[in-house]
Amino acid sequence: MNKEETLLQKRLIELSRTAYMRGIVTFSDFLNLNELNILHTTPKNLFLSQYETFGGYGLAERQMVAFLPDALSYVSYPFQIIKIQPQNRRFSEELGHRDYLGAVMNLGIERCKLGDIMIEEDNALLFVKEDLAEYVMEHLTRIRKTSVKLAVVQELPASYEPRYEEIRGTVASVRLDTVLSLAYPQSRSKLTAIIESGRVFVNGKLITSNGYRLKDGDIISVRKLGRIVYDGVLSETKKGRYLTAVRRYL
Template sequence: MNKEEQLLQKRLAELSETAFARGIVTFSDFLNLNELNILHTTPKDMFPARYETYGGYGLSERQMVAFLPDALYYEYVYPVSAIEIRPVNRKFAEELTHRDYLGALMNLGIERCKLGDIMADDGRAVLFAKEELAAYITHELTRIRHTTVLAEQCTAAEFDYVPRYEELKGTVPSIRLDTVLSVAYPLSRSKLTSYIEGGKVFVNGKLITSNGCQIKESDRISIRGMGRLAYEGILSRTKKGRYMIAVRKYI
């Protein structure tokens, strides 16, 4: 663990200690997959208060941590806002990518840790951000590249993002990480192994570097730079003892 990762671990431990000692809920900034892995692999005795994570919707990759006191007896709300970004005039709008949206936000002087996932789809984007920044973003974000945009805060009732996916099926000899990935990504075994051993694959937010990791139904797998998928389970078994499985590859 490098110095930056040690500082993150220390900061999370301090938030946990504050929640425990003062009996209040404390929240972190948004953590990326690497940072979430540090959270999940930190010895539990470093966190006197239990924790939960959330990023605004069920399949979020960037998530905020809530440290909860043992005596918590009331409901709490994550300080996360959903913001819809869309062109003012769709007819003259450019095709904007995730990088375009993120770049425009960075140009406003916003740190990446203050922003959650950005879902760009069908000519618009939905962004999750720390609640304290919502007013600033909706007021200041008026242009992305050459496209004039409108940013508006969404309520929970208005937010209905459902990620698109394709369902893929294939036969595998066992339900291991590398074989499940091979159904979604038609790459050689050595190529898939290099991704796994290179620290680019996360299962349910935890870094996995072993090809032989056993995958369970509903596990979510993220591959840095390639996307994410969900393992749906075994559909049937062939006469030769192989498994027909299904995965959802998000697009």
């Protein structure tokens, strides 16, 4: 680990110690995939209290960690969900993830204070730390040339799932590299380089082996490409290949 990663690990261990010693819940900022991997690969005996992670919905990439005293089972995470939509749909631009993120960070807010940003047709859902929500609501009035209005969403339904497209195709095996080639049509050598360079996470854990065998329901996140869910093998062809389905999130 580099210096920043070591400092993060020490910070997480200290949050665990505080939760244990004071009998209170302690929270991290939003952690990205690499930071979550540091959490999950830290030896469990270094944490004095148990922990949970959550980012507002089941498939969230950026998540907070809650360190829990022994007697506690329910946690209310300190973030809010803000819906951002154009003041006038007729004159609005087509905005992407980068546009929303850039506009919020231009308010002087650090990335670690923000969770996922989910694009939904002509609006977006922003997950932000609770103590900054009011500031965002007051100061975010425009994204690029589009005037926007904001509203707090109380919570998302348990069944919430971002927009996705289902992709089906045949693969030779259920190895990580072959399933990625179904979701992201790129050369085998390019996908191998992506995996070996530390850009692929399965269920929040860094995977650098092309031959990693996937299980039904695995969530695969590829930095700079996106996220998919492996839905498993649907059938086997006469030539011994596997008809497979994945959900690629938009």
